[in-house]
Amino acid sequence: MEIIELGPDRLPEVVDLCRRALDLPEDATEAPAVVATLTERAATDRTVLRLGAIRDGVLLGVLLGSLSATDPRRGHVDLVAVAPAERRQGIGAALLTGAEARLAALGAAELLLAGNPPHYAWPGIDVRYTPAICAALRLGYRQDRTAWNMTAALTEGSPALRPTGPAEQRLAARGVTVRRAEPADLPALAAFARSVFGGTWDGELAGSLGRPDAGTHLAERAGEILGFAAYGSARPSWFGPMGTAPAAEGSGIGGVLLRRCLQDQAAAGISAAQIGWVGPVPFYSGAAGARIERVFFLYRKAIKGA
Known part of the structure; x- marks a missing residue:
């Protein structure tokens, strides 16, 4: 050998x-x-x-x-x-x-x-x-x-697939638009990720935009990015990264962005999403019914x- x-x-x-x-x-x-x-x-x-x-x-x-x-x-x-x-x-x-x-x-x-x-x-x-x-x-x-992933079930009736329409309407009333990101949004998203969170999330965003088995959603107000959520950068069933501007925390933006991504993954035939290298366990548990599974x-x- x-x-x-x-x-x-x-x-x-x-x-x-x-x-x-x-x-x-x-x-x-x-x-x-x-x-x-x-x-x-x-x-x-x-x-x-x-x-x-x-x-x-x-x-x-x-x-x-x-x-x-x-x-x-x-x-x-x-x-x-x-x-x-x-x-x-x-x-x-x-x-x-x-x-x-x-x-x-x-x-x-x-x-x-x-x-x-x-x-x-x-x-x-x-x-x-x-x-x-x-x-x-x-x-x-x-x-x-030690690190861990969380799993969100993407089957009918799962908390991860709760409709986001009502929450998006409440955000719209406060001037916040939630939409699917396009490749042209990458420079602004990457700059936001670097300036607010540091690390390498800008690279993961680049891997999630413009590919058929991946995607990113963002929230903005008057052209200012307030948060993003992405999936598929590492592989189709994985969710992340996501981040919300500190000033917008507690507004419900994070839960909407998360579930929009999970709905995309469910529509692609994925029955369970892996939320990779998780930090805020209580958020994912409450917003999507996710559970710690992989350690x-x-x-x-x-x-x-x-």
């Missing part, structure tokens, strides 16, 4: 392996979107690493990693997948060791087993992927954070200069 860097021509093999290797159905089903997010979209603003474990020309395992878009001294492992029949043979450990060496050579001093916004598949390692957690601990990674451990390790 050897660890090699994979070219774009082998990405269909990567998708096929992920479909077979990702044990959670929601991950396996959206494997094409996950791989596209971590390779094609991620390559627009960072250095991307694609490693494969190969034996006799057959792909046995894959690792997708990257350098941080904001701090090149930090590397990320975004995905590790090993073919079910090849597990417990050290393939995952070999891929991680290979990633450490290659990312260190690119200048990284620390490696995170954690999502690398704005293009990420998961916040960290889902606690149900127990072998991955065991491998991380064996290789000297330490847990430093992730995030790990880190110094990879040079120790």
Whole structure:
């Protein structure tokens, strides 16, 4: 077996392996979107690493990693997948060791087993992927954070699909317009996200606008953006990010924007939306009946200069 860097021509093999290797159905089903997010979209603003474990020309395992878009001294492992029949043979450990060496050579001093916004598949390692957690601990990674997703049911009668019309009328009476964002809105939305929230939400908004399986809604008054909500940046079933200007908090804007996005996802045939890397749990619980479902451990390790 050897660890090699994979070219774009082998990405269909990567998708096929992920479909077979990702044990959670929601991950396996959206494997094409996950791989596209971590390779094609991620390559627009960072250095991307694609490693494969190969034996006799057959792909046995894959690792997708990257350098941080904001701090090149930090590397990320975004995905590790090993073919079910090849597990417990050290393939995952070999891929991680290979990633450490290659990312260190690119200048990284620390490696995170954690999502690398704005293009990420998961916040960290889902606690149900127990072998991955065991491998991380064996290789000297330490847990430093916990994150979680919430799930909103998009079936008939769900609180997530409550009509937004009455609330939108109340907002209109106060001069607030709620509408679907267009690609031409991206510069203003990105500037709003950067100035109010910082971080990388502007990149996630860019991934949500202008694609058939994604979208963004916004609220504005007299041309001033008051809030936004987006979905589909990482994959079709995921919601986020969303944000409301501090001065507009408590106005009901957030709940309207959230449910408009969830209604779009339901119309596309999605039966449950994942609200990724959640902060305000009570808001999503009250506005959409969402519940905490996926829990992730995030790990880190110094990879040079120790």
